[in-house]
Amino acid sequence: MQQVKGVIARVKGAPVEVVTINVPDAGPGEAVVKVLSCGVCHTDLHYREGGINDDFPFLLGHEASGVVEAVGPDVTSVAVGDFVVLNWRAVCGECRACKRGEAQYCFATHNAKQKMTLADGPDAGTELSPALGIGAFAEKTLVAAGQCTKVDASARPAAVGLLGCGVMAGIGAAINTGAITRGKSIAVIGCGGVGVAAIAGAALAGASPIIAVDIDAKKLGAASALGATHTVDASSADPVTGIRDLTGGFGADVVIDAVGRPETWKQAFYARDLAGTVVLVGVPTPDMKVPDLPLIDVFGRGGALKSSWYGDCLPSRDFPMLVDLYQQGRLDLDAFVTEEIGIDDIEAAFERMHHGDVLRSVVVLEGAP
Template identity: 80%
Template sequence: MPQQVKAVVALAKGEPVQLTTINIPDPGPGEAVVKVQACGVCHTDLHYREGGINDEFPFLLGHEAAGVVESVGAGVTGLEPGDFVVLNWRAVCGSCRACDRGEPWYCFATHNATQKMILAEGYLAGTELSPALGIGAFAEKTLVAAGQCTKVDPAARAAAVGLLGCGVMAGLGAAINTGNVRRGSTVAVIGCGGVGAAAIAGAALAGAAKIIAVDIDDKKLETAKKMGATHTVNSSQVDVVQAIRSLTPPPDSTGHEGGADVVIDAVGRPETWKQAFYARDLAGTVVLVGVPTPDMTIPEIPLIDVFGRGGSLKSSWYGDCLPSRDFPMLVDLYQQGRLDLDAFVTEEIGIDSVEAAFDKMHGGDVLRSVVVL
């Protein structure tokens, strides 16, 4: 039977979110209904509310979530009621060009639930909802594609492991998967919010010898140290490129100035990307994981510098993760005490406090507020 549940919805651009009632249909073929236990408040949710993703209002917000499968639709295999899952927004299709060539983390045809959840009250009652990143988990229950459910250790803390659903995985993966950080690497991370802090944790997990955290906020730099940063740079006070170079090996016999092996831009602005470009070592790697806005362009850089410095210029989508591979592994590391996902949970809040959490996000006082249901 279709159900009515409480959920957080953005009705119109820039307006405060509303806690309201929505209708959730029974799962159809390939779908699942999940009882949400916890969901992180991500900056992407705020982007949706502000119309920064698209204008398909009203949005059912929330996407960094963990919960328990309540029911599944026809044809679903490998997933059953009672399974503890982390929700992911990359449900790979298995048949596109990327999947066929063995790179499903680049899947071109990830899928969502076919049916729509619907507003049940207010002046827009009866309107279909657009779930954030195809999930919509600021809700007591949500309808997703079965492929968006990744089973993990049911003993894990939902408020912590649910964050793998977006920001924490993006940062960890930017270091481990995209940046290919190795034992002994020197890594710099520009921007130490939730994604940047996760990139630092990922670099530490991979065995990086030196991890340089860069931000304009000393509070975030202190947090970065707790995540594994060995050095910090306040970019409001010094030249970032020179500071990173001064913390990396000195000029060698060729006169080369040095730099980090991997520089991760977790801000996603032209000026920070340019800093990352010039702060990397010869043949080093730049990873862009911060999401730019559509109007931003690559800064003017002489093409000879692109050629002469070599290396790789990469973007990282969702940490280039494969949820079925990466989520269980990272949850196991968390359970073993080797990856501190609890450190990303600044506070636990109720479902009626999402708007207040957005305000705290602006102040830079939290890595993650997590809605616990």
Template identity: 80%
Template sequence: MSQIVQGVIARAKGAPVETVNIVVPDPGPGEAVVKIATCGVCHTDLHYREGGINDEFPFLLGHEAAGIVESVGEGVTEIAPGDFVVLNWRAVCGQCRACLRGEPKYCFDSANAEQKMTIADGEGAGTELSPALGIGAFIEKTLVAAGQCTKVDPEADPAAVGLLGCGVMAGLGAAINTGEADRGKSVAVIGCGGVGVAAIAGAALAGSMPIIAVDIDPKKLVAASKLGATHTIDSSKVDPVEAIAEICDRYYPGAEGADVVVDAVGRPETWKQAFYARDLAGTVVLVGVPNPDMKIPDIPLIDVFGRGGQLKSSWYGDCLPSKDFPMLVDLYRDGRLDLDAFVTEKIGMDDVEEAFEKMHRGDVLRSVVVVE
């Protein structure tokens, strides 16, 4: 039997979010209903609300979530009721060309629930909801594809490990998986919000040196230092390209920049900084999400050829949730990865709109909704 629960939706572009009653169907074949414990407030949710992803309103927001599997549908064997899971938006299909060539981390046909959750009553009653990233987790219980549930250590704090569901995994993976940060390599990260600071934590975990944080907000640079940055650059005061080159030259004489530069902002001007802030044969990783109207900046093609190296985009930190989530949770439990540091505050569902404002001002790494 379907259930009626409360959740947070965005009805229209730019409109304040609302908490409404939502119908959650029983899970069908390959689906699961998950009782949400916590869900982080991610910038991607704000992108949805502002129409920056698509215009399939109304959206059920939230996707950085952890919770307990309540029920599963026909044919589901990999999870069972009572399992503690982190939700992911890469439920690999096993059949697309990426999966078949042995690269499921690039799965081109990730599964979502087939059934739709709907508005239960009042304005728009019966309207189907578009769940953010196929999850929709600012809600008491959500319906997802079973493959979107990744079992992890049930003793872990859901507020911390739920953030692996998007931003923290995106940043960690951008440094480690996409950028291939390692010992003997220098790393610079432009933009030190939640994703950028996670990239710094990933570079620290990999043993990179130096690790350079770049931002215009002193508070963010302080947070970056706490999570592994060895140097900070306030790019409102100095040219970050020159400053990065100067720091790297001290460690590796002759270096013209960092071996890996992560753009965690996703704007043409920051991508151009990343391009010129890398050493010869270095790697640029774009993990910040640009708006659809943004264009690659005007860079002479001879500079692309002459600097060599790699220009990459990082999709979800190029992660495979079934492998990466449990490993990172174990590192967290062992005290080697401070996921607690990303949780700035814990809030209720009715506080999401205010959390967007705090995020916009740069006051938080993550506000985390605790679902009662």
């Protein structure tokens, strides 16, 4: 057992706290990871606000890189000293999806069996719920060994750690779920971190045109810097009309909704070409409903309406490949890191994220290069 600093959301809506937590020794199938960096993702704010579930207190943080410090007695997939990016899809290898060769859809992903706990105060011993099974706003964390993906140790931790969630979700939504390729057109509605990552993924795949849609000029600028060939300012123009005008009047082959609201999903539905694909990667709230659409339009337009789970990624396949592209200068992960902050600065980072001032604030822990 070790005691380290970690950031928790103790109760719904309250500011986060830096506290001392207990990290158990790695048991069977588990690994203890010294965290080097962790991105501040909107999902962490959802946890703090009770938008995921009410299993407080939460140990926040999940978009992380680190070094394996210890492994359980049966772990062979990673070893002490490995530089890893953490993921929240440790595949089981046994469920019906895994057995049919589609591990990216694993229906029985798992986390560490032991629980990290509060170390001090009247609540000492209280079990923590780690965000997405990771809990990486901490100096060290306990995860399932399958949540660790070994990557090139010379890569910048603050940049490649972002593959652990938002950047992978966006790139994967374009390449894996949307199956975007050379010669196909794509539009992305919503240009926060996930949407801009989808644009970067489309650029990697050679798509053209690549159309970015948002109401914020700063976000459209970031989208252009990462590969968008055209932009539509949805604060002053209808997104459907704008996308159609830029695609010969037909609509895009793939339209990604990176916002996750009924109105943006409906825009995506009507902004795609015949036989085109809509990809929902923005996360809706439980109260949101599919918009009222004439069923004849669903039938008559053909194509596919898809949801993207974590960019339909397989971390063991996708993380090393994307890190290699980053190291080659072909994928600018550094552009997603707006600022590097300390573990005490997360509440202020939530506020900057709320106002759209950053793509990602990244917590950098002591000892990170």
